[in-house]
Amino acid sequence: MPFVPENELERALVRAVEEPAAAPDFYRLLLSSELLVLGSVEGHESATDAFSVAPGSNVKLVTGLKDGGQYLPLFSSLARMQDYVKEESKFLRVNGRALLDLTRGAPIILNPASEYGKELTPDQVQQLLDGPKIVPRVIEGRAELPTQLMEALVQFFTTRADIQTAWMRMVAPADRAHEAHPLLGIETTGDWSSLMPALQALVENVASSPVLDVQRVDRHHPAGLAGSLLQGEPFYRRSNPALN
Numbered sequence: 001m002p003f004v005p006e007n008e009l010e011r012a013l014v015r016a017v018e019e020p021a022a023a024p025d026f027y028r029l030l031l032s033s034e035l036l037v038l039g040s041v042e043g044h045e046s047a048t049d050a051f052s053v054a055p056g057s058n059v060k061l062v063t064g065l066k067d068g069g070q071y072l073p074l075f076s077s078l079a080r081m082q083d084y085v086k087e088e089s090k091f092l093r094v095n096g097r098a099l100l101d102l103t104r105g106a107p108i109i110l111n112p113a114s115e116y117g118k119e120l121t122p123d124q125v126q127q128l129l130d131g132p133k134i135v136p137r138v139i140e141g142r143a144e145l146p147t148q149l150m151e152a153l154v155q156f157f158t159t160r161a162d163i164q165t166a167w168m169r170m171v172a173p174a175d176r177a178h179e180a181h182p183l184l185g186i187e188t189t190g191d192w193s194s195l196m197p198a199l200q201a202l203v204e205n206v207a208s209s210p211v212l213d214v215q216r217v218d219r220h221h222p223a224g225l226a227g228s229l230l231q232g233e234p235f236y237r238r239s240n241p242a243l244n
Contacts, residue, residue, distance in 0.1 A: 012029045013118065014116055024202075027128060029096075035076065036074070064109070071112075074111075144170075153235075157238075161238075162189045162195075163236070167235065181212065183214075184199075187216075188216070
């Protein structure tokens with residue numbers, strides 16, 4: 001059957017598939033919207049009214065199989081769930097962020113039987129919820145910076161008034177210089193958590209490798225590798241948004 005969007009999340013999903021630049025809006029709605037998942041909560045198996053899942057509740061969710069591995073099927077509407085399940089089944093309606101947090105460590109597929117869906121690995125789920133994990137690295141100054149990614153970031157930053165300055169250096173473990181990858185430092189006045197899904201979507205669409213460490217830079221209280229980043233020239237400044 002043709003995919004007819006049932007809600008704003010599904011409209012955003014269609015836009016994200018057809019226009020990758022719209023992916024950040026989809027990720028934002030994925031976390032804030034109500035999702036459907038097959039399963040039940042102990043003590044509420046026969047519930048017909050809405051209820052809240054208390055911490056420590058025994059939640060039993062139904063998984064699926066793909067390529068020999070298990071995944072958790074999620075749905076953006078009842079219609080999408082009915083595409084997947086052909087018989088009456090118990091299901092829960094849960095806020096997207098709360099559901100992904102509850103099921104950390106599980107690969108998920110949104111709308112597995114529909115024309116429009118999205119697969120997320122456990123690492124991608126973690127980045128959506130927490131932002132990229134910062135792992136201590138050694139600055140690798142000799143490695144070539146990813147110019148295409150930097151140019152795409154400059155274009156993205158010019159659309160966000162909260163981004164003030166950005167730096168990029170290549171970093172790698174001290175004993176594995178061949179594993180060098182970009183470290184992006186961002187000075188921002190905005191909400192850090194809302195920035196992460198947008199950055200993830202951009203990197204997935206532009207970079208040949210999705211590995212990117214991200215460091216928030218506070219000039220007054222530099223933490224992590226922020227001090228090293230501040231010693232170099234930024235590639236983006238709001239007053240002069242151009243590559244340096």
